[in-house]
Amino acid sequence: TVANSDSVTADGDALRVVLPEEPPTLEPCEASLTSTGVVVRSNITEPLTERHPGTGELEPKLATSWKRTSGTEWTYRIRKGVTFSDGSRFDAEDAAYSIDRAVNSELGCNVEGYVFGDTDLKVAAPDAHTLTVATPKADPILPLRLSFIEMVPTSTDAEKKVREPVGTGPYRIANWEPGLRLTLATNKRYWGRAPAYGSVDYQWRTEGSVRAAMIANDEVDVATSLSPEDGAGDAAEQYPNNETTALRMQVTEPPLDDRRVRQAINYAIDREGIVGSLFQGKAKAAAQLVPRGVVGYNESLQPWPTDLAKARRLLAEAEADGVDVDRSIRLISRTALFPKVDETVQVIQNQLNDLGLDIDIEMKDTAGSTEFQERPFPEDAGPYLMLIQHGNQAGDAAFSMDQYLLSKGYQSSGGTAAFDRKIGAAEAKTGAERQDALAEVFADEPDEIAQYAYVAHMYGVIALAPDVRYRPNSATGDEMRLAEFTPAD
Amino acid sequence: MSSLSDKAADGRPGTGSDAPAAGAEPAAPARDSRVSLWRMLLRDRVATAAAAVLSLVVLTAVFGPLLVGSAATEQDLDNTNQPPFSFDDGWLGILGTDPLGQSVLARLVVAARTTFSVAVPAVALALAVGALVGMWAGYHRGLRETLAMRVADIIMSFPSLLMAVVVLYVFSPSVANLVVVLAITRIPVYLRTARAESTELQSRLFVDAARTFGTSSGAIIRRHVFPIVLPTLLTLATLEFCYVMLAESSLSFLGIGIQPPDVSWGLMVSQGRSYLQTAWWLTFFPGLAIIVTTVSATVLAAWARLATDPAQRWRLTLPRRARRARNAPAPQEAQS
Amino acid sequence: MTHTADTADTAGTADPSGEPLLRVRDLTKTFPVRSGGRTRQLRALGGISFDLRRGETLGLVGESGCGKSTLARTLLMLERPDSGTVRFDGVDPFTLRGARLLQWRRRVQMVFQDPFASLNARMTAGDIVSEPWRTHKDLFPSAKERGARVRELLGLVGLRAGDEHRYPQEFSGGQRQRIGIARALALDLSVQAQVLNLLNDLQRQLGVSYVFISHDLSVVRHVADRVMVMYLGGIVEQGGTEAVFGRALHPYSAALMSAAPSLDEAGRGRQIILEGELPSPLSPPSGCRFRTRCWKATDECAAASPEPAPDPEDGGHTAACFHPMGKEAEPVPAGRGAR
């Protein structure tokens, strides 16, 4: 094997990672973009609190404690003795600035839309170690939302997004050769325990099989976002990854505006077949939008059974009532949305064609599919089914419901006022009540709305070199904490 | 002086008034130099094989889909990625199955039609436009030539992928749009070649000769320029045929190519790419189909180029035959 | 060595006295030649004037590169002259358009100098000969007729049946030349079988006029009624064939005539071998064009260019020279390559 001549790896103290794509930017307020977040979050910058991917509990990070101080206000105690990698001190001022910058500014940060919608926050730092955040309306999961905001120093540009941020994380950006590689070095001033690897070297390759080959050829230690076919062999590790695929139906357009048609579609899809053959069991047939581990996941829901006869009956009934079921329906998805998306789309098309619908596949690039995925939807698009993949990174179903189930949700094709109210009520609850209420929403959705045909809860594949220890978790795809990697002994 | 001057005098003294006119002379045995192309083809084993393969592929593209019926899109999720060369699933499984349990053979057959219905019109369209404009520009030269060449420059320096994305974005992917995109981006190749040859040809004396009978420039291009440029263009077209198939597969990769359940060879290669490690047959067979088809087409084009050029035709005689002829008794000795 | 026979057919009978079929006055043609970023003018024709009478054969001789082919090409409208007039039956062919142009094209044909290049190698002899009819579609509407006619034409020029299927490169140079002649005749409706022993046979019957360009002086002498001698883009001498061949007035003509090889020793006079090449048409000499190679040249020749002057004994025989050749054979200075 060719020795990798990279100087950083020479001391054996470096972790080499290959990603599917280069982060376009490392701007922390864009960290909800997968390719940015996977590098930035909790590595370069850190949030106030962090959700544990296993338990779902919030854990202290740059805040040591937090509590609800009024109906709409939360107060944080800010950790002492934290410095940014540039040497400046971190205090409540910085925290307030970071939140302001990400949520209340005109920067158009991704995290803003992803987590906060059009809500603006009132942020204040009464003293160096106290931070208060207030919402216009009561928000029981505000701390969860705030855990998406990465802390940056006040010296960070307020008008412009930055490419190379300064943070408090265990690593800092050492060298970024755009297009080639990104090297992180340890942040010597890090407040916590020093990570095991002295530096981290990121590269990126689009082809999964090349990433797998790099592991096989000992050119990297970690390869992410693989598919089982890529050939990583024993190095590959599968893990449930938080993502759920589903077919969203455009409930406003005939014939999809007829619930029986939507139910027929649900009955026609052979989820077990898809999961078993296509994903070789490395996925789970889905009955709801979020996987186990997310607050609001309903343990008792069963996926729709595959029942073609029933599906056809429903369709026939609809047709008898004058629904134009012969109208051709577009099946839209995005290329490379997840491994085997092409195959999945074909299987679905095939099964729906069997049902008697007329389905045309359209695979689009990101920009093209976004247009159909998010409001405002294009006019005159006709009826279409959108194969989406949703990953709830927050661990609370409210995030999913706001976007996907509310009748005016950004990614929802419609709903009812009654159902909206049900969601609203559930989201206002806390604790065990909250879990039950959200689970109830998922249980009712198929009967009341049936906007979605859920397909599967997905698995990710990561490959690790033999001398690297790491246990992937559901958040690995979005937030790969480098501090959790250790050399094998 | 010069009496049997072939140049001048032959027209004269060689045929006295006593020289019988054509009709009077006993009709010579047919020495038609246009030997039947068919016979010439059969004489060349490699070309014959290429023609046979190509006809087979074309027949497959035309009638194959009828034979395999809907097998190409019959999914069988219990039977995915079966390796080839097993008869467990009947003859359709001979080339294995894909990740959806569809017969690779059946898909190859159906894909042949799609592939041809994209590649053939795309190549033909680019060829037609490029050749016409190129010959026209080269024949007339001057401003028209400069204009055509600069337009070609423009198309060439345009990233063809951008063009593809735009057209397919604005008009949505369909075979027709695909054809248009692929055709436009490949026009300059033909245009430049046609122009170069036509520039040279327009100064030839036989073109002047045609002008003296008042032949219009269009007719001259058709009659004198086109037949000479055509073989070169056809050779180019076979190479381009392959290029177009591959380009179509990269469009598929971007999601703007052929849309399933339609399938083309390029799409098959592109889709099978992620299974190279686990199911090599998914890319191998369509790749092989592309290679075999283009190689056959190229061989045939190379052959046709020689066969249709009276000055080059002799090359089709194998060297071995020539050597034998050397040792054979001379014809006259045999007679006398 | 012959090359061009511009056969201008008048479809009438020979009429040596009347209005000339073709009247050419002061024809000039220059070619732009680009060299080293500079464009220079190459004067291929420098003021050519002559008449071609109906039924006449005009021989055109001269050194290689003197402009013979250019003159022919200009008459055929393959080149556009810079100045000067061409009148064919009183009409300027360059003004013709459409059907009238096509009609004119039918009447003037050219046999090309280069039998290798003037035939399209991808067409059979039959295709080549019948090509004109593809433009003039009215002539032979039926394919059968055309086939018969092609064989007839090829027979006329001495090729055999079956030859119409052969390609040019399978013919010898002389045979190719004949294919070219057959093609030139293809548009001539009235050519009948068994006529083409000599071009003047045709002429006698049909009143075809020829401009006959050749390096083969014996052939020119044999077929031409009148002869023009060209040198460096200009006509230096013209007159009746016998007059010019019998007693060349211009020193160049004299050199030309003497240089021709002859079969019988008796007919072989002193050969005047000219020294040097034709001067570059890009920078022709001042005054008389020939003076740089002329053994009779004087200062006068450099100062002014001589106008065509008639021979005192023969008005139709003119030469452009200040020092025309005398009646008796003149001694040629040694060192001029005489043998």
Add this chain to the structure above:
Amino acid sequence: MFHFVRRRMLSSVLPLVAVLLGVFVLARLTGDPASLYLPESATPAQRAAFTERNGFDDSIWQQIADYFGGVFQLDFGESLRTGESAATMALRAFPATLQLAGATMLIAAAGAVVIGSWAAFRPNSLADRIASFLSMTAASVPDFWFAITGVWIFAVGLGALPTSGVSDGMLSWVLPVATLAIRPLGVLTQVVRGAMVSALSAPYVRLARSKGAGSVRVVSHHALRNAAAPALTVAGDLTVSLVNGAVVVETIFGWPGIGKLMIDSITGRDFAVLQAAVLLTAVTIFVLNIVIDVCYALLDARVRETATV
């Protein structure tokens, strides 16, 4: 020659403008980048701000004027995706592509000349047939298939080469260049062979033989230069497509070139970067075409005198 180059360059100005204009218009036909870059929640005000910040709200004429004004100062604006200067990004990516294209064409041309000439020397011989067959196959191999198979065989299987990347010096070049070169090599070999076959039967070759020239001399001194023109045309076309982006190879091997940049900027509706990249490649292609025309003229003195621009 100088004259010729100058006139040729002048005549390329207008087409270049046309290319720039075409990219501008075409890019905008692919839709509004706002939805891609703004969060789903973006208010109409935010959308307006985005549009204004990027100048998408000006009249189209104003936009075009600004665009061309910027082009003259090599200012294409900033990337929507990365926030960097578009010109910087394009200029950074371009050398990698040029190096790759250069190495590829060098190898393809050298290989094609050697193999093509050798095959042409004995047309129809067994060697010729094998060479022809291989070159035809090479011309039709899907490149990504070749690339990925190459990675697994040579990098993983034999361990002789790095899988990808640029960090292993010359070794890093082997697979990308091989992948890129295979089609040009196949195509060029066929062209060279064809041209050599005709050149070798030309009268001047017979003249050379009559002087006692041996086979090597006949091929290298006499036929090759005459056969160069058609090969040059095809090589030019092939180089153009390489300069225009070896997308597949750059993608697979992580080669940070302009092809990858272009495709990313197309899919990312990153107009500024796209425009900068296209201008850069277009200028290169125009220069390349001029160089090719100059090569024709250098190869053949006759062209110098008759070339029209």
Add this chain to the structure above:
Amino acid sequence: MTGTVLEVDGLSVDIRTPHGTVRAVDKVSFSARRGRTLALLGESGCGKSMTAQAVVSLLDPTAEVAGGRVLLDGTDLVAADEQTRRAMAGPELAIVFQDALTALNPVYTVGTQLAEPFRIHRGLSRKQARREAVDLMARVGIPEPETRVDTYPHQFSGGMRQRLLIAVAVALSPSVLLADEPTTALDVTVQAQIMQLLRELRTERDMSVVLITHDLALVAEQADEVAVMYAGNVVESGPVREVFDRPRHPYTRGLLDSVPVHAARGEHLKSIGGAPPDLHSIPAGCVYQDRCPLVRDLCRTRRPQPAEVAPGRTAACHFSAEVK
């Protein structure tokens, strides 16, 4: 024969055509002597060029030598290996091709092409070879050779190009020079110049010149001996004067009669009726039988072989004595 440098003996050439192999040159024999000119005379298509190309082993790929010997100073070129042939091409044996005007390589300066024989055979440096090239150009009468040596073929007129080719051929003072219609495309003044040049070179270097032509007058003027070819056969050979004064083959007679020089303008020329036989159907017996005024039954069955009809003269005719 004394001074014989080139002896062609029973040389035959076959051509492959789409309709089978034809014999273009049939057992041709002739010999050329030092310091003398032999003319190969014959109608177009009779096989003159084929013969010449066979002698220098540079036939087209469609043609090949089917038998016979070409002895150059005792070496049989037909049997010799490539190495030997190449070594002789230039210093021993040189040829001026018929398609001379296109034979110069358009992409090289004439200087380069003229220098090539010196580079190949004498191993001269580029500079020295160029020197020689300039001298050669001067020798064949090209004005300003110093400047013109760096120009390209298309910048020369036809006559000059022809001279350049002769210069290439005589560069290494070969013992034998084959000149295949060297003046076909040229006017008589240039032809005269070139013929004079050839004569001078012949004397100067004691060459043997084989002049291929269809021009009787040129033969009469330039050659010492003549071999008349018809349909691939040598039908008559001997000293020019004798052959032309008293031909012993009816074909030679016919040729001489068809020269227009004595005919008055407009009068019909005598001509040989008919045309040469098609190579695909050469008759058994005499090749000239179809056009021969003396033809008898014997001629249709037996082919006459060249036989000595006088000292130094041969004719291939059964009835050569009857030729008037």
